[in-house]
Amino acid sequence: xxxxxxxxxxxxxxxxxxxxxxxxxxxxxxxxxxSTAVPDAWHGADRLRWLxxxxxxxxxxxxxxxxxxxxxxxxxxxxFDDPIAEYVLGVILAFAKDFAGSLxxxxxxxxxxxxxxxxxxTHALVMGxxxxxxxIARMLRAAGMKVxxxxxxxxxxxxxFGTVHASDRLAEHLxxxxxxxxxxxxxxxxKGIFNATAFAAMKPTARFVNVGRGELVVTGDxxxxxxxxxxxxxxxxxxxxxxxxxxxxxxxxxxxLLSPHMSGDFIGWRNTLVEVFADNFRRWTSGLPLxxxxxxxxxxxxxxxxER
Amino acid sequence: xxxxxxxxxxxxxxxxxxxxxxxxxxxxxxxxxxSTAVPDAWHGADRLRWLxxxxxxxxxxxxxxxxxxxxxxxxxxxxFDDPIAEYVLGVILAFAKDFAGSLxxxxxxxxxxxxxxxxxxTHALVMGxxxxxxxIARMLRAAGMKVxxxxxxxxxxxxxFGTVHASDRLAEHLxxxxxxxxxxxxxxxxKGIFNATAFAAMKPTARFVNVGRGELVVTGDxxxxxxxxxxxxxxxxxxxxxxxxxxxxxxxxxxxLLSPHMSGDFIGWRNTLVEVFADNFRRWTSGLPLxxxxxxxxxxxxxxxxER
Numbered sequence: 001x002x003x004x005x006x007x008x009x010x011x012x013x014x015x016x017x018x019x020x021x022x023x024x025x026x027x028x029x030x031x032x033x034x035s036t037a038v039p040d041a042w043h044g045a046d047r048l049r050w051l052x053x054x055x056x057x058x059x060x061x062x063x064x065x066x067x068x069x070x071x072x073x074x075x076x077x078x079x080f081d082d083p084i085a086e087y088v089l090g091v092i093l094a095f096a097k098d099f100a101g102s103l104x105x106x107x108x109x110x111x112x113x114x115x116x117x118x119x120x121x122t123h124a125l126v127m128g129x130x131x132x133x134x135x136i137a138r139m140l141r142a143a144g145m146k147v148x149x150x151x152x153x154x155x156x157x158x159x160x161f162g163t164v165h166a167s168d169r170l171a172e173h174l175x176x177x178x179x180x181x182x183x184x185x186x187x188x189x190x191k192g193i194f195n196a197t198a199f200a201a202m203k204p205t206a207r208f209v210n211v212g213r214g215e216l217v218v219t220g221d222x223x224x225x226x227x228x229x230x231x232x233x234x235x236x237x238x239x240x241x242x243x244x245x246x247x248x249x250x251x252x253x254x255x256x257l258l259s260p261h262m263s264g265d266f267i268g269w270r271n272t273l274v275e276v277f278a279d280n281f282r283r284w285t286s287g288l289p290l291x292x293x294x295x296x297x298x299x300x301x302x303x304x305x306x307e308r
Numbered sequence: 309x310x311x312x313x314x315x316x317x318x319x320x321x322x323x324x325x326x327x328x329x330x331x332x333x334x335x336x337x338x339x340x341x342x343s344t345a346v347p348d349a350w351h352g353a354d355r356l357r358w359l360x361x362x363x364x365x366x367x368x369x370x371x372x373x374x375x376x377x378x379x380x381x382x383x384x385x386x387x388f389d390d391p392i393a394e395y396v397l398g399v400i401l402a403f404a405k406d407f408a409g410s411l412x413x414x415x416x417x418x419x420x421x422x423x424x425x426x427x428x429x430t431h432a433l434v435m436g437x438x439x440x441x442x443x444i445a446r447m448l449r450a451a452g453m454k455v456x457x458x459x460x461x462x463x464x465x466x467x468x469f470g471t472v473h474a475s476d477r478l479a480e481h482l483x484x485x486x487x488x489x490x491x492x493x494x495x496x497x498x499k500g501i502f503n504a505t506a507f508a509a510m511k512p513t514a515r516f517v518n519v520g521r522g523e524l525v526v527t528g529d530x531x532x533x534x535x536x537x538x539x540x541x542x543x544x545x546x547x548x549x550x551x552x553x554x555x556x557x558x559x560x561x562x563x564x565l566l567s568p569h570m571s572g573d574f575i576g577w578r579n580t581l582v583e584v585f586a587d588n589f590r591r592w593t594s595g596l597p598l599x600x601x602x603x604x605x606x607x608x609x610x611x612x613x614x615e616r
Contacts, residue, residue, distance in 0.1 A: 082452070086427055089451065090401030097398045102567045103411055109559040111551035111568045115575045119394055142450035143397065144390070243419035251417040259410045260419045267423045 001274060004281050019044035027284065029277050030054060030061060033076075034242065034261070039063040045071070050290070052280055054273040056080055056132060056264075057213055058294050059186040066296070073294040076276045077301050080264030081135035084183070084211050087263040088136050089143055091235035092119055092179055094257060095207050120144035125177035126161070127170065127193070128184035128212060130300060132264075134160040136181060136211075148173065150184075167193070174201040179209060186213040187299040194218065199225035207233040211263045214240035223249055226256065237263040309582060312589050327352035335592065337585050338362060338369060341384075342550065342569070347371040353379070358598070360588055362581040364388055364440060364572075365521055366602050367494040374604070381602040384584045385609050388572030389443035392491070392519050395571040396444050397451055399543035400427055400487055402565060403515050428452035433485035434469070435478065435501070436492035436520060438608060440572075442468040444489055444519075456481065458492075475501070482509040487517060494521040495607040502526065507533035515541040519571045522548035531557055534564065545571040 004010055013021040015037035022028065022044035030038060033055030042065050052074045053061055066073065094100065096117040105112050124140050126133045129151035137147045137160045149161035150170055158164045165173045167184070170193065174180060180202060184190045194208070195218040202208070208231060210217060219240050225231040233255040239248075242261055250256050280290050295302050312318055321329040323345035330336065330352035338346060341363035350373050360382045361369055369381065402408065404425040413420050432448050434441045437459035445455045445468045457469035458478055466472045473481045475492070478501065482488060488510060492498045502516070503526040510516070516539060518525060527548050533539040541563040547556075550569055558564050588598050603610050 082428055083424075083426060086401060086451070087405055087424075090398070090405045090407065093394060093398030093401060094407055097395055097571075099398065099402055099407060099565070100411055102565065103408055105568075106559055106564075106566045109554040109556075111554075113568045113570050113573070115573050115577065116391075116395075116570065118391060118574050120390055139451065143394070143447065246417040246419075248417075251414055256414075257407070257410065258414045260413075260421045262421050262424065263405075265421070265423050266426050269423065 001278070004278060007281075007285055015041075022046070022048060026050065027052070027281070031273070033057075034060060036060055039065070042066070050074070050284060052076075052277050054277065056130070057185055058299065059213060059215075062294075062296065062299055072290060073296055074280055074290050074292045075294055075301060076273055077131055077292040079269065079272050079276060081131045082139075083266040083269070084132050084264040085135035085139035087237070088181055088209055088211060089139050091209055091257055092124070092140070092145075092207070093143075095179075095233055095235070096122075100254070100257065121146065122178040123148070123176055124179040124181060125150060125165075125173055126181045126183060127167065127190075127216075128182065129158070129161060129164055130183070130185065130303065132211070133181075133183045136183060137161050140179075145179075148177075171198060171201045174198060174206075175203060177202065177206055179207050182208070182210045182216045183212045184216060185300040186215050191215050192218045194222065196221040196224065199231050202231055204229060205232050207231070207235065209235045211237045214238045214242065219250075223253075226253055233257070235259075237261055309586070312586055315589075315593055323349075330354070330356060334358065335360070335589070339581070341365075342368060344368055347373070350374070358382070358592060360384075360585050362585065364438070365493055366607065367521060367523075370602075370604065370607055380598060381604055382588055382598050382600045383602055383609060384581055385439055385600040387577065387580050387584060389439045390447075391574040391577070392440050392572040393443035393447035395545070396489055396517055396519060397447050399517055399565055400432070400448070400453075400515070401451075403487075403541055403543070404430075408562070408565065429454065430486040431456070431484055432487040432489060433458060433473075433481055434489045434491060435475065435498075435524075436490065437466070437469060437472055438491070438493065438611065440519070441489075441491045444491060445469050448487075453487075456485075479506060479509045482506060482514075483511060485510065485514055487515050490516070490518045490524045491520045492524060493608040494523050499523050500526045502530065504529040504532070507539050510539055512537060513540050515539070515543065517543045519545050522546045522550065527558075531561075534561055541565070543567075545569055 011021045018037050018041035027050040030053040033053050038061045048071050050072045054076050058075050096119045098116050122145055124145050124147045126136050127150040129149045140147050149164040150167050151164045154166040155164050235257040237259045238261050292301050319329045326345050326349035331354055335358040338361040341361050346369045356379050358380045362384050366383050404427045406424050430453055432453050432455045434444050435458040437457045448455050457472040458475050459472045462474040463472050543565040545567045546569050600609050
C-alpha cells in the first residue's frame, strides 16, 4: 500500500470504524472479504465511486443500496484460480486413494491393504464456468478426468469445458458425475441449488466438492445425504456459517474432508491481493478502465467473449 | 485362468507346496509377487523354462540360480503405471495443501486457517525412468510441475522427462528438488541409494516419496533426516520390512504419510494381472515372442529405444 499512500490519503479501519472512515472517501478496498460490515456502514458513503474487494466472490458486498448505486464494484478475479484448481484435484485424489483411511490406520499403526480408485476416465461436473471453474476444468482434464461444466447457457464448444450444460437443467446431468464441484458465484439463482433433490440425483458413489460458497448448499440436506449413503463423500472448504460451529455434525463425519475456507489461500496470497488492488488503483488514478468490473445484476465479472 | 486350464495342466500352490508343484512344470506364474518362496523351492524346478511375476519389480525372484539359468523371466510392466502416477500426484498435493493437518484439526473440530503451498512451478526429481517413472513424470508435468529424471544414462531429449541425470550423480541434483520420487528397480546399484548423504543434500523443505522398493532407502537414515528437520516430509508406500512393524517410529511421525504397499493397486488390479499373464501364456503356446522379458543382468525390462 506504500505506493498508494504517496498518491492518496489512505485510511485504515476495522468494521466498527468503517462508517466514519467512509465519509469523504472516493474508493473503498474491502480487504477482509468475508466481513459483513459494508452494508451496515453504507450510510457513511457520501462520495464513494469505487469499491474493490479482495476476493472472487462479491456476495458480501452486493446489497441492494450498492447494487442500485453508481459505485463501481471490482473483484480480485484470477488470484485464486490455479491454487483452488490444485486443491480440488487434491481432494479428488484424496478420495480416490483413501488418504483419510490411510491416515487413520497410520494413527493406529495398522497395516491394512486396500484397493483404491482410479481418477482417469472418471467424470467431473463443475458448476461454475468463471475463471476458477475453468482452471479446475483444465487441471482435472490434464489429470485424465472427463469434465463438463454447468453455467448460465448451454454450449458444446467451450475451450475449457467442451460441453457446458445450462444450470436450470443441473439435475439431469448430476447422475453421470463421479465428482460434482461447486464453484459458482452466490446469486439468487444459485443459492441452495445443491439441495435434497440434487443430492438424490447423484450416484451413491459420487463425491461433492464445495469451493464456492456455503450458501450454494442446503447444509441439512447434504448432511442427510451423507448420512443415508445417498452420497459417498464431500470435501467442503466453505460453509453457510463460518467458522463452522464446533457442534456441526460435518466435523465428525468420516466421509467428509473439511477445511476452513482456505482452498485458494496460497503462501503469498495476501500480498498478491494488495497488488491486484494497487494495479487497479493506478489504472483508476490514470483514467484507465478498471479491471474485473463486476456486473452488479449478474453478481460476477462477465467472461470475455472467448471464454463464454 | 479358465482359458489356460483348457490348454495346460495348471497346479495352484502356496509357498509350502511350491517345490513339489514345480517338478515337471514348464512355466511358473508367481501371483504372490512379494513372496520369497521361489529361491527356496528352486530345487524343484527340473524343467522350468518361463517364470512370470505379477508385479513390475522382479527383485524377489532375481536370485543367482534364476539369473544364471536359461529360464526366461517376464513381469507385469504397464499395469501399475498410471495408478501409481495418480497416487504420487495425490501425495504431493496432500503435502502442499496440508491435508493431514486438516484431518487432524477436523478430528478436534478446530477451525484453523492456514496458508498452503502451490505445486505449480515446483521441482520434482524422479529416480527411475521405466514406465512407472514415465507415467509419474507425465502426470506431474500435466499438473504444472517441473520434472527431471534420474536414470542409468544422462540425456537431454527424453520425451517424458526432458532432462535425465545419470544416477551416479544423483547427489548433485537433489538440492534443486522440492519433491524426490523413488521408483527405480531394486538392483545392486540402487540398493540403499537414499541414505544419509542423499537426505543431507536435499532441501529442508523437500519431501521424499517412495513408491519403488523399501530397500532403495536406508530407513534409519530417513527417520533421522525426518526427525532432525533435514527433510520436511515423506510419503512411503514401500518398506524394507513389510508389513512395517508396529513399533517402527515412521508410523507416528507427523510429517510422514504411510500406506501399506498399495499405491498401484486399483480396484480390478488382480484381474488385470491375470490377464497380463494369460496374454503372455497365449503368446508362449503360439510360439510368439513373450512380452516384458526382463534383462536378468539389469534387473528390469529394458525400455525400447524411443523411451531411452
